[in-house]
Structure formats: structure tokens, C-alpha cells
Amino acid sequence: MTNIKHAIAVILLGGLGWAAASAAAFPGKPVRMIVPFPAGGAADAMARGMALRLGVELGQPIIIDNRGGAGGAPAAEAVARAAPDGYTVLFGTMGTQAINPALYPKLRYDVLKDFAPISLTHITPRVLVVRSSLPVKSIPELLALAKKQPGVLTYGSAGSGSSSHLSGALFESLAGVDMMHVPYRGSAPVLMDMLAGRIDMTFDSYTVYEEHIKSGKVRVLGVTSKARMGILPQTPTISEAGLVGYDVSNWLGLLAPAGTPKDVLATLHAALGRAMATPALKQQLIALGIEPTFGSPEEFSSLIRAELPKWAALVKRSGATAD
Helix, strand or coil: CHHHHHHHHHHHHHHHHHHHHHHHHCCCCCEEEEECCCCCCHHHHHHHHHHHHHHHHHCCCEEEEECCCHHHHHHHHHHHCCCCCCCEEEEEEHHHHHHHHHHCCCCCCCCCCCEEEEEEEEEEEEEEEEECCCCCCCHHHHHHHHHHCCCCCEEEECCCCCHHHHHHHHHHHHHCCCCEEEECCCHHHHHHHHHCCCCCEEEEEHHHHHHHHHHCCEEEEEECCCCCCCCCCCCCECCCCCCCCCCCEEEEEEEEECCCCHHHHHHHHHHHHHHHCCHHHHHHHHHCCCEECCCCHHHHHHHHHHHHHHHHHHHHHHCCCCC
16 A cells, blocks of 8 residues: 555655646747737737736747738637647737627637636727828817718728728717728838828827827827827817717737636736736836736637627627728
8 A cells, every 4th residue: 555655645645746747848949929919019019018028037039920911810810729738829909809709700719718818918008190182170170070971981990800991890880971991911012102192091009199189190189088188188088079978999909819828827827927017018018008907818818708799789880890
């Protein structure tokens, strides 16, 4: 009996030693972060800033893998189908994790079953910007022009069904106006056409348009959140400018495939917390009108669950569809 107990103890200790070695070994190679938008957009900029610090904390580089289009669905699906070993993670957005289920009936991933949330990392309101040559300087003037020219004014978005698309669709719905939606594959091409004067407006991150707002190449009319942005104190919210109840604030965070070992998730979570607490990164984000944040996996999971019915109702009310 003593020999059996001794053998069991050896096996248990060996198993514990293997588990410890396994945890210590992660990460033993670069980690791939899939970003659901092309390079050059707001989400890409946020991902790269975070990835740089996260790589330092993990001791391995974070490789950015940009996959735009279809509201980020292909990017999220790629992570949902990836090996659950911690070496592939998703920089998930409000679009990929909360809006897409309402827009894509045949979505090939389950936001609740296929992912292991790590933490919410960024919260950012959008700004409504118009091309500098558009003859409006306020939201009431924009509404008057839209009502005078139904179906003529255009607004670009990062893709059909994206949060920027729904921001515009909600604007149309609450204002009772008809505008033309022009979908792109991410924020970068929207910016190019905005600067060229080929589209009239967009609802996008301040990060993308900051220098162009300051230079006067585009004009900011309002912000999409409930409260004004600290970096744009003179710019009214869309709600206070006339569309009462308008409120859209984008959020983003890091997720791994479901089934990723708990010790690996714990390592990623701890490193992410240290990365998001870096003073330089926090100051950089705040200066761009982005709120850096960090919390538990459970809090992030609860947010996603709460947002799903909210966006399902908004999609139905706005009439937005994935083209």
C-alpha cells in the first residue's frame, strides 16, 4: 500500500511539475493578434499601440494580422477556429462581438461559445465629420440639407454592418432623413475619400481624423456619446445638438479562442493589465479621445451579453442590413 501511495504521489507531483513548466513556457513564440480592419484605421492604431506594450510584458512580439471586410466577421471566425493555445487572439470590437449576430443570420461563429474574453481595453466615442466643402457648420444645418436633398448626401463607413455604419443608420432613423450609405473595407479608405471630397461625411474615431480636423481639411459637427469629449469641449454631442437620445460609444477588447488553458489566459490577462496601465500608453490614448480601460474576463463577458440585445433592437429599429 505504501508503494502505491508513493507512486501516486510521484505521478501527482510530476503532473504539477509539468503544468508549472507548461505555464512557464507560455509564450515561447510570437503571439498573433488578428485585427478586424485594414491597417491605417482607428482599430488598427489602437491594436498596435497595445500590442507593442503587451509584447514587452510577455517577452514575445505581438504580430498584427489585419483582416478587414464583412464587419470583421472573417477575422473573428479565424480566431474562433484557431488552436486554443494562446498564440492567436482577437482584438474584438463592438461590431464583431455584439452587432454582427443581429446582422448576419448565417454568422459562422458564436460570440458567447467560441471565445474566452480576456479584458475590455478601449472605449471610444465617434465623431461626425463632414468634408470641408460641404456647406454646413452645425448638425441643424446638416439635417436641413439632408431633408432638402433626400438620398443625395453620402456617409462612408468601415463596412456594411460596422459600428460606423450603424451610427449613420441610427442618425438617419432618429432624424427622419434619407442618406446614401457607402461601405468601405475599414477606416483608411474612408479617410482617403473624405479628404478627396468624394463622400460627404462619416461617423468615425477621432483618432483617424484628429490632424485633419485641426488642419481644417474636414469639419467636426458632433460627437456620438452621451457626454462631450474632453479633447473636444466645444463640440456638442449629437443628442444635445438636436437628435435627443442619440448615443453610440464603441468598445474594444482582447479575446482568445474558447478552450484556451486557464493558466495561459491568466498569463495574457496579467500582462495585458500591466500593458494598459503603462502611463505613456494611457496618456497617448487619452490625448486621442480614447478611454483606456481594464477589467476581469467576467466583466468583459457580462458587457458582451448585455450589448447583444441592445444592438439587436437597434439594428431592427434602424433598418440596417449587411449588404
